[in-house]
Amino acid sequence: MPSYTAPVRDARFIVTEVLKIESHADLPGFESASADIVDAVLEEAGKFASEVLAPLNASGDAQGCTRNADGSVTTPEGFREAHAQFREAGWGTLSAPAEFGGQGMPHVLGFAVEEFMSSANQAFAMYPGLTNGAVGALLAKGSPELQQKYLPKMVANEWLGTMNLTEPQCGTDLGLIRTRAEPQADGSYSITGTKIFISAGEHDLTENIIHLVLARTPDAPEGTKGISLFVVPKLLVADDGSLGERNAVSCGAIEHKMGIHANATCVMNYDEAKGWLVGEENKGLAAMFIMMNAARLGVGMQGLSQAEVAYQNAVSYAAERRQGRALTGPADPEEKADPLFVHPDVRRMLMDAKAFTEGMRALALWGGLLVDLAEKAPAEEARQEADDLVSLLTPVIKGYGTDKGYDTATNMQQVWGGHGYIVENGMEQFVRDARIAMIYEGANGIQAMDLVGRKLPKDGGRAVQAFFALVDEECAAAREVEQLSELAGRVEKANGELKAATMWFVQNAMTNPDNAGAGAHHYMHIAGIVALGVMWLRMGKAAAEALAAGASDKAFYEAKIVTARYFGERFAPDAGALRRKIETGAEAMMALPPDAFARA
């Protein structure tokens, strides 16, 4: 049986020493995020994740969800109780706004907690996770009436939420949506259509489920400009908040999936269901992107989360399992063999995972802080700057984070050798669960195009120029720190590759936009390397300062310095190769007719 220990020490280091949360005490909500509170939240959340959620991960995978004859869905054993505890402990309300009953804590802290929950049990964590997205959309675009009716219950996790986008003929291309919304005399809409791949579409964790649904009104223009967003509750809610009759929305089937079995992925049938418009007609896409952006950061966190739990279980296996001898001579001569830890190739995989998970954690939590700053920084300029950065980094966190998260989970399974392929040992579940994160909330190819086609050119490249400057500054500062000067040089070089690739797009995408598309995925990975490089510079700097100040936890900080160096040695060189690939352009890639791909 795999186990999970929340990386509380590491998260605390990032939140307090690297991101220096206390320096933002002037922001609303941050006043309550003192070092003590941060500690307590992380400790308690970690305990809940490892004690309540982790034990249900393998059993949830084995049991999956069941659709009953009446269309209701039963979650795996223990999920109802765990969700009740989750709700009572208030984990769902942590960074939700106080006016709707939330605790109003910083998102950066909410993100840290989200990682723990997702590592312990990704399928479980998705239930409240999707609710956060739905809450975000209602907060931003819902009328006061809708907010009043739904948000308090959703924030409290008494009702959970969903996002209904995909249809059989329409995944990435939301312009193809067919679900219809007919305006009714009472101001509501009658919603009819079929949605697929709806995570948490039906379940028994809460009495009510609040669906946010994309649909078209009768006169809507074609394509994405004719999409509206609706709130469609499973049970109708009276004005006094009491629950009324069942709405005409039902789960038609549960999908059989590669992983996240404990989350019910439903086909949802809307058959003249009652819905209410969120925001304006035909502006649904903008509202949907509010959900999506939050969800994308959350999905990036899932990539990290599966890498982290897989890493922990690979570390314990590498310490316990003895096979072969160190190349440098027996490490434990009194034993018949040395632990796997002595083997450089095992160490390579573990160090790769350590460098990725710790760097990615820092990046994702920085993303959380940027969300806070974009919302709450006192100066307009500071809000804009944070918004620019988090918009730029969202596809990187999602795309790079989940690509590498899956690779890392796969490598950690590899550490276990043949035993990693056996279901009962749990490593293969981490790989199966991690796989979905590369696909949903915009497949990683879409993230790459969002980055290159939308985020780069936006506002004349303001965001990416700010990012370049930030990286250069960090590198210049780190060059002065003895333990970091080599890494600073490597990150600077990687940043140079990113700049060169950006310039190449500028020069070559006008004549042929496929030149941008052909390099987008590689570009996203260079950006991921540079972003993690900056994080390692910051972590290295914080560690060097702590060591210079005579910190008692010396081993922790020394490990940061070594891992920072390793990141530079083993991650940074890929940036150059990726840039060279980008510069070969789209010609050969797009040259063949589709027929040339067929076999005979």
Add this chain to the structure above:
Amino acid sequence: MPSYTAPVRDARFIVTEVLKIESHADLPGFESASADIVDAVLEEAGKFASEVLAPLNASGDAQGCTRNADGSVTTPEGFREAHAQFREAGWGTLSAPAEFGGQGMPHVLGFAVEEFMSSANQAFAMYPGLTNGAVGALLAKGSPELQQKYLPKMVANEWLGTMNLTEPQCGTDLGLIRTRAEPQADGSYSITGTKIFISAGEHDLTENIIHLVLARTPDAPEGTKGISLFVVPKLLVADDGSLGERNAVSCGAIEHKMGIHANATCVMNYDEAKGWLVGEENKGLAAMFIMMNAARLGVGMQGLSQAEVAYQNAVSYAAERRQGRALTGPADPEEKADPLFVHPDVRRMLMDAKAFTEGMRALALWGGLLVDLAEKAPAEEARQEADDLVSLLTPVIKGYGTDKGYDTATNMQQVWGGHGYIVENGMEQFVRDARIAMIYEGANGIQAMDLVGRKLPKDGGRAVQAFFALVDEECAAAREVEQLSELAGRVEKANGELKAATMWFVQNAMTNPDNAGAGAHHYMHIAGIVALGVMWLRMGKAAAEALAAGASDKAFYEAKIVTARYFGERFAPDAGALRRKIETGAEAMMALPPDAFARA
């Protein structure tokens, strides 16, 4: 439901035009491998694979194997009948020696057929595949009596074979084997112990199963120098060949695995089972390596096989599924959306897969030809040269082939978006099945160490020097071909990186052997890139010649030229990054104490 079409055209191109099998007509067995026969064999094998085996792939995965109360094992529905057809058609005897009833055809042809069977149904193909390894060991090391008793039935696939190496405490490190073999008065041995992860350990496909088992005799020296190999039949075989009583070997359990569900992976209990020594006492490891080397090439082929079938199904999805518009403007304006094929990032994944599968097929089939030449070339020098090369390339074919095979299957699943995560669409099975190939028959880290620690230094580096020279020659020749000169430059550069990495090992592994271990995996990947590069040069040359000669199948050859170029553009640049990583050495990688990896 996924489908499979054997890439007969491509295999024929490689066998006849690239490897020019007819130029080896002087070799025993090759006289019968005329172009006509090659065509017929490939056609028929392809038909068998797609019509008989492919339809059982998903159902076999869903049903898995069942261990019955009496310890017998039932394979999924249809497997018995399919195996009977396989046996009757003689697919198991294709490249087996004629003296034991085989058809004595070249291994290169046998390899091509093995790919088809494995693409169609990897779990099925493993049953006869493992038998090939057992046959090889008996051929090389078995006494004439053992050969006479077992080989004709095994070659005919009337009995299938297994390899019993792993034990609970011992996977990679065979020195830890505990299974005991006590000599008996009648010349046999009494075998007692537990073996795990035994593929095809028990099943209902054949009446008898012939286990090859590693065990220790009572006075055997410690470690790998004290291991002997035994043949242990499930049913005892009388001198007249008739089947006698049940031997004391039984299946204790079937493992629950991530994939290859239709192959029974068994815990095998030996309880004073009767066995017979193969070769000499304490020389079991050498005999085992005969099985292993053949098996490793076969496993490399599995990496290719899952990549290939996943590629085919991604290609058809990319042609049918319509989402979004081409960046260069609508490709099909009359439709609501363009097919996925127009999107550069989809094309990137498909071209990566095309370049990998076709290059890997050429490499693996070249490996097959080298096995033939090593056995049968008239001149001792030619045999030695072929043996050197195939020994060097075996860990590359296994390690690089399966790493990339898995990555490719994952990318092809990505082309399907959310639908790729749904079990019924079959893409996720390819990923799960492909995953095991990176682990078994020596995990890929072991392949990397075999390459760097054993194959490189052997005979003063004779094999790798010969490989470098061969690559340089191919590059020099291809520089003269207009369509290939760019690729030739890129492959030459990658070969330069491989040489530099080799030199770095020579200079740095003596002082610290961990420097070799720390770079071995990356080195294996550079070697894979260079080896595939050579194959693309050869394929490009053959295609250019065919085009110059006015071949009718113009589109096929033009696609080869384009794909060769793409390989150079998108695969070759990684060699430099990998070399740079290697040159950072083991220091940071090995610096941290194991405690530093734990979370708190």
